[in-house]
Amino acid sequence: MDGGKRDVLVVGGGVIGLTTAVVLAEDGHRVGLWTRDPLGRTTSAVAGALFWPYRIEPEAEVGAWLERSLSQYEQLARRPDETGVRIVPGLMTDTPMTDLGSWAARVPGLRQARGEELPAGFGQALRATVPLIDMPVHLRYLKERLRAAGGTVERRTVTGFEEPAELAPVVVDCTGIGARVLMADASLYPVRGQVVVVENPGIDEWFVASLPGSADMTYVMPQPYGVLLGGTATEHSWDLRPDPAEAEAIVARCARIHPALAGARVLEHRVGLRPARPRVRLEAETLPRGARLVHNYGHGGAGVTVAWGCARDAARLALDS
Template sequence: MSGGNNDVIVVGGGVIGLTTAVTLAESGHRVGLWTRDPVTRTTSAVAGALVWPYRIEPAERVGGWLERSLGRYEQLALNSAETGVRGVAGLMTDTPLDSLGSWASRVRGLREARADELPDGFGQGLRATVPLVDMPVHLRYLEERLRAAGGTVERRTVVGFEEPSREAPVVVDCTGLGARELVPDASVYPVRGQVVIVENPGIDEWFVSAIPGSTDTTYVMPQPYGVLLGGTAADHSWDPRPDPAMARAIVERCARIRPALAGARVVEHRVGLRPARPRVRLEAVRLPGGGRLVHNYGHGGAGVTVAWGCAEEAARLATA
């Protein structure tokens, strides 16, 4: 039995939790967001944040979530200074056009790259203009938007869902990697990502080369705060500390693609643990006390990419 002032409590302050809370609050529900960490210190804040699917399943559902999210981000990009969302052109290598889902028809300027547009050593790639998100700015924007819609944000650490269910009849679980212990769900595991931020030597396009199954990826994301260079994808690694040798290797890989990066001054090192799962869990269950619990976690490396589509589905499940 709930005894609080909220209709819904969303647990988790990353991009999935914030977007879900905003969606619910703007639909007229009284929403409280509980987050263990400040929103700008969540895993989401470390993301390269290119709107493109990466390390996420099931493919047959991801496309729909992505299409709905893409439309939202394109609208947000009209006010990039406030939202942190920009439409940026770039190159995705080793990704045949016919390997993409129906969502690809929504991507601006998507086409096969010409041979003269490919860096040395690459035989195929796609050019496109897609949303690229400055995550610290975007997370603050979402938090402010939630408050403007009447929602509240509290720093609270929970050890189970009984606590929020005593304060609201519906709880939405957007705890990411935390679901491993909270649910508990042993199928959730970390995919460690390390990135390096350098001063921008004049790069204005993104570049991604992510070979499936490889622990090393190469990506260059020009952001307002510098260029975010990546990266790594180490399954089941919990180490939050930047590895100096990995950082050097990241810069070297990126400099082979964009030689101007070789001498760029390093501003910051970041590590994030992507909340991976064989499939995203997005479903409603009953709590022992009769409340409703909606799970929305396991988005791997594509939380930003599918955030709005998943939020809309989670909101429907929360209010059904």
């Protein structure tokens, strides 16, 4: 990039920031991305990363984001080793078909599960074949794709958006839970998620169950590196330390679905903070010195699911003068 000048600086190195930066760079703009944390230590790196809307509003806009993102992930799934995206079948329990939006019509083979397909104790589920993403691989892929398009990635910590605004006329805020402090956004709060990664005893389908009103969830996500078991959804908790009791409970819940998991060797414990908000903040404002600031944060537990759709809308806002 000539003289290090940028048309846009994206702040935030999770899946939302990287995807937004890729869209802008591939549209021909000079893009830099600043990330406080290494990509492997962002909240996105911890995600179960099943393509399914979870804790995200507004419903009227989510449908379009989902459809655009699904199309992108289907293309990326043609090269799973490179992109980390695979198309995997599984069961989503206690979710009526009528609760889904128009995006569901694009999911091939989506149907009610038959009785013999349901684990004991479950009376209803949807059977679906959707993208499941290996996030460490996918984040590296996005980083390399950004660089291939002429973008740069730099480790930088900011205390506000004035600093990047001095270096680029457009700044995109993809700081996730960090926006609570950076934007003094009290409506943004963490939803703590803990997961356990174990060796795969032969599971090749995903499974999700959640109990309304409970912080406990049960999900099983077969990944190339093992099986990711979840999980928790503890609101307003900032604790990034794995809780041994929670980990034990997670494995026990998942073992009721797949008994072989009870004896599987534990490989890793992970904790992340989902950036929850009454609705995604996707809008632009003008900073005091004239730079354009675009916000793209507050995606709850669906950041991976809507990343490409939100990135396209954020890019449009960034360049709409």
